[in-house]
Amino acid sequence: MTRAVLIGPPGSGKTTVGRLLAERLGVGFRDTDADVEAVAGKPVSDIFVEDGEERFRELEREAVxxxxxxxEGVLSLxxxxxxxxxxxALLAGHTVVYLQVGLADAVQRVGLASARPLLVLNPRSQLKRLMEERRPVYERLAVLTVETDKRxxxxxxxxxVKGLPA
Structure with missing residues (x-):
């Protein structure tokens, strides 16, 4: 079983923290966005533009x-x-870690000129909306919540590592 599944909005640090966490635990790291890109043979941003969000979400569901x-290591969604x-439903029974980030830190980490497909028009406003819409889901799924701002x-x-079940 996967040791930890990291969830959170863009800019929360899922990939960066996930790699470090995997290193500390002595396990592998896997990112489902990278899996989607490998299957599609193109970056996520191109999948959105060329194939649409619906196709991306299909590929993402299968990747997850x-x-x-x-x-069996650390997984970033x-x-x-x-x-x-x-x-x-698939996440039930897994150790889901929600990396919580405030808007200011997320914007700083993501950058407003980013290639993130859902943040194309008015990135700050879009990111704020995504974070607000998704927060209840992240909170409900999380076994452990970690505040990432200014850390x-x-x-x-x-x-x-300290919060993971033995």
């Missing part, structure tokens, strides 16, 4: 399903993956 079944009810990734990884 496969990763939860196969991967794309920010919107948890919106799918099937995915929510270093190494400190976050250490806190998660």
């Amino acid at each position: 399903r496969r990763a939860l079944a196969e991967h 794309g920010g919107g993956a948890v919106l799918n009810e099937e995915t929510q 270093e990734p190494a400190e976050l990884a250490d806190e998660i």
